[in-house]
Amino acid sequence: MKDVASAAGVALKTVSRVVNGEPGVHPATADRVRAAIDRLGYSRNESARVLRRGRTATIGLVIEDVADPFYAGLSRAVESVAAAHGCLLLSGSSSEDAERERELVLTFCARRVDGLIVVPAGEDHSYLRPELDAGTPAVFVDRPPGPGIDVDTVLADNAGGAALATRHLVAHGHSRIAFLGDEPSIFTAARRLHGFRTALGHLYDERLVCMRSPALDTVRAALDRMLALDRPPTAVFTGNGRLTVTALRALAGRRGPAVVGFDDFELSDLLGVTVVAQDPARMGRVAAELLFRRLSGDTGPAEHPVLPVGLVPRGSGELPP
Amino acid sequence: MKDVASAAGVALKTVSRVVNGEPGVHPATADRVRAAIDRLGYSRNESARVLRRGRTATIGLVIEDVADPFYAGLSRAVESVAAAHGCLLLSGSSSEDAERERELVLTFCARRVDGLIVVPAGEDHSYLRPELDAGTPAVFVDRPPGPGIDVDTVLADNAGGAALATRHLVAHGHSRIAFLGDEPSIFTAARRLHGFRTALGHLYDERLVCMRSPALDTVRAALDRMLALDRPPTAVFTGNGRLTVTALRALAGRRGPAVVGFDDFELSDLLGVTVVAQDPARMGRVAAELLFRRLSGDTGPAEHPVLPVGLVPRGSGELPP
DNA sequence: GCAGTGCCGGACAACGTTGTCAAAGCACTG
DNA sequence: CAGTGCTTTGACAACGTTGTCCGGCACTGC
Structure with a gap:
């Protein structure tokens, strides 16, 4: 800026004024300053500006x-x-x-x-x-x-969304519904489990719940375990997008429970998967x-x-x- | 920093030294400074530091x-x-x-x-x-x-990848292959078209090429037009992930050409879509x-x-x- | 007790900008 | 032509940090 000022034959402050489009600079002076700026390839140092202005x-x-x-x-x-x-x-x-x-x-x-x-x-x-x-x-x-x-x-509305999906499943005749959620320490996972549990009421079965981070192995193991029960689930509600995808992958190629998921995901429409969508x-x-x-x-x-x-x-x- | 200095009863520079872990400060002094820092909730102003140091x-x-x-x-x-x-x-x-x-x-x-x-x-x-x-x-x-x-x-390796996919299709008996690419002004789109065209040789047919940005309408229209030709394509090679997904959506529910895509995408495995994957x-x-x-x-x-x-x-x- | 040596602390300038304030230039009025 | 008010310009300090350099102090060996 100093260089620009001396190149244009004006004071530092005038250059600052031009750069910031402040009023009160004679058009001819401003042009001279702008010419000098172009000639020298000057660009304002934003760090200094931040330091000075605070924002x-x-x-x-x-x-x-x-x-x-x-x-x-x-x-x-x-x-x-x-x-x-x-x-x-x-x-x-x-x-x-x-x-x-x-x-x-x-x-x-x-x-x-x-x-x-x-x-x-x-x-x-x-x-x-x-x-x-x-x-x-x-x-x-x-x-x-x-x-x-x-x-x-x-x-x-995590709990509300989970309840919505759960009631949808119940309304369609499901009575054995599994829930795959993320670690219970994660707020959304806990809230969604809560909504699921509340909506399910007396149909809720602890053995059909697994709260773990979404890894293919764990999801597959959990599903295998649940499907081996006396009364296996006919539907799985997955607690987030990643779990939905993982569950679909784990169940691919076999006749398994229906999958309904929290979070929409790319191509859910093509796969015909019912979801609770947030935006x-x-x-x-x-x-x-x-x-x-x-x-x-x-x-x-x-x-x-x-x-x-x-x-x-x-x-x-x-x-x- | 000035406040910290006076709170700890030392000079500005000493605080700076402590904050930056520079040697040459008596441990007791350093402790006093650190205590003052905690007490005042001081944190270094990174903007000023940047201004001074240049990085x-x-x-x-x-x-x-x-x-x-x-x-x-x-x-x-x-x-x-x-x-x-x-x-x-x-x-x-x-x-x-x-x-x-x-x-x-x-x-x-x-x-x-x-x-x-x-x-x-x-x-x-x-x-x-x-x-x-x-x-x-x-x-x-x-x-x-x-x-x-x-x-x-x-x-x-855009052209190479496109050629790879194209040869794969040809090797599996396809001779009428369409190419859906993004705007030709986009480097990757042009290179992939080039690879496709080169690999296809005399089988290349201008009417089976559409270079447009991926919108469901345009993709659907292009596919409809191609499928209405005398000798419609038996396969479509899509030039990027978004186009692949869009094409799959456009073709959903009807007997259409096979889709092979550039770029891998989530759930491509479940949908059984062959792709050229980059990382x-x-x-x-x-x-x-x-x-x-x-x-x-x-x-x-x-x-x-x-x-x-x-x-x-x-x-x-x-x-x- | 004294010079030499090292270590620690502090004063000061500088980084590049902007806000404040004052001064200079100018036209206009009475 | 002095006085007035407006426009345009400039000098200076300040933002918060770090690098340079110097002074003071304790400690060592004589």
């Missing part, structure tokens, strides 16, 4: 894994909203590791992101307290923060918009919108006549 | 769309390598828009990212010249840069590692690794006897 025009996004279609869709929506506000996105995957989540969040904070959107992996977010107190807004998505942290959250893009959009409202000064009490989910019947839950 | 420990990634599984996988790999080098990732989706690509890249540069990984959407990258000259290394992935820009590139994670990893080699001082000539692709036969290309 980074960057938000931090911590998700579980970008490669998971659900979080990829969510990411994309957050990015779009951020772009519309002239913000960039620093993002990182926690891999369901609380320590990594904490590290990412704190690194983002050290870089003075303007705000945070977090899909938490851990249960304790007290490490966020100083940052929140310092005025960095955060929005939790898909899962709530640990106790004592009262921030905005955007959740889906990851909407979740990301709602969270990002909430964050930007906070950034523009909204200091109301924490909000906790719950997004609806919808049953998409595709036949897989219907018992053959 | 941001951030790399910029421009892809086409995070929500596309191919780029999501690539992103994840880049992120892993970056994390291993203590770097964060600024990422953005260009949506196949050259102007947006340019904007993202230049914004990243203004923020002084240490390096760039770009899946280019445009054809002209002369805007990158000043940045490259200024010493910001860039690696192009999946598609090469426009003319005159000689940087590292990591590409897949997005590997592509991302190779690109990121190349970038970090540049960042650690490797100034050798630009490298252009070409990653192999592999045919995964799953039956969909075989003519019924």
